[in-house]
Amino acid sequence: MIKIQYSFIVDNKIIANSPVKFLIAGIGDALGTYFEARACYRTDAPSLENGGITRSALALCELCYKTLREYATMAIHSCENNLVTPALDAIIEANTYLSGVGADNGGLAAAHSFYNGYTSLDNHEAQHGNVVAYGTLVQLILEESSNAEFEEVQNFCKEVGLPLTLEELGVSSREEVELIAKNACVEGESIHNMAGDVTEEELVNAILTVDSLGKVLIK
Numbered sequence: 001m002i003k004i005q006y007s008f009i010v011d012n013k014i015i016a017n018s019p020v021k022f023l024i025a026g027i028g029d030a031l032g033t034y035f036e037a038r039a040c041y042r043t044d045a046p047s048l049e050n051g052g053i054t055r056s057a058l059a060l061c062e063l064c065y066k067t068l069r070e071y072a073t074m075a076i077h078s079c080e081n082n083l084v085t086p087a088l089d090a091i092i093e094a095n096t097y098l099s100g101v102g103a104d105n106g107g108l109a110a111a112h113s114f115y116n117g118y119t120s121l122d123n124h125e126a127q128h129g130n131v132v133a134y135g136t137l138v139q140l141i142l143e144e145s146s147n148a149e150f151e152e153v154q155n156f157c158k159e160v161g162l163p164l165t166l167e168e169l170g171v172s173s174r175e176e177v178e179l180i181a182k183n184a185c186v187e188g189e190s191i192h193n194m195a196g197d198v199t200e201e202e203l204v205n206a207i208l209t210v211d212s213l214g215k216v217l218i219k
Helices: 012-016 020-043 055-080 086-106 109-118 128-142 149-158 176-184 198-219
Strands: none
Touching: 012 055, 012 086, 020 055, 020 086, 020 109, 020 128, 020 149, 055 086, 055 149, 055 198, 109 128, 109 176, 109 198, 128 149, 128 198, 149 198
């Protein structure tokens, strides 16, 4: 059974007049919701509420992703111009309610483990959502997602200004990547909800693959 414990009352005027970088980071965090829930559903992993992941929970997570795809660009434009619009309303709903309830009832996987590993760096400064967005691309590589799906998510990140390379996260060496992978793969991390599990070496290779593909895209 889905347990819903979120009750959001958001003054959208506050969001419309806030720095757009925060809205974009929220979009990055919400981006992982569907893909992490899908991974947990495939392995029958527990949700954050320690229950089973129902089809309705997965549908809510998928709605989150579809909402981002449809409204994010216009919502960012609205925020840049301090305007409350239907697109901004939709993205606020996705970033808060759909992502929050979705994650609680859908579970986490590699994207958030990548973030947790990233926080082990002394110089980590990137916002949570920006790192999760990069981690979502890493997860798609680990899952051997289709080229079409990976490129869809990668192009979305480019369109809304989410990071595509390690440089954008302030990561500058292989040693740092290996430290991220080491800490992302410790016992109890949500990356172990992935099918077939993930080794440190596999994660390092996926992180570097996303970086190299990102460099090609932004040339």
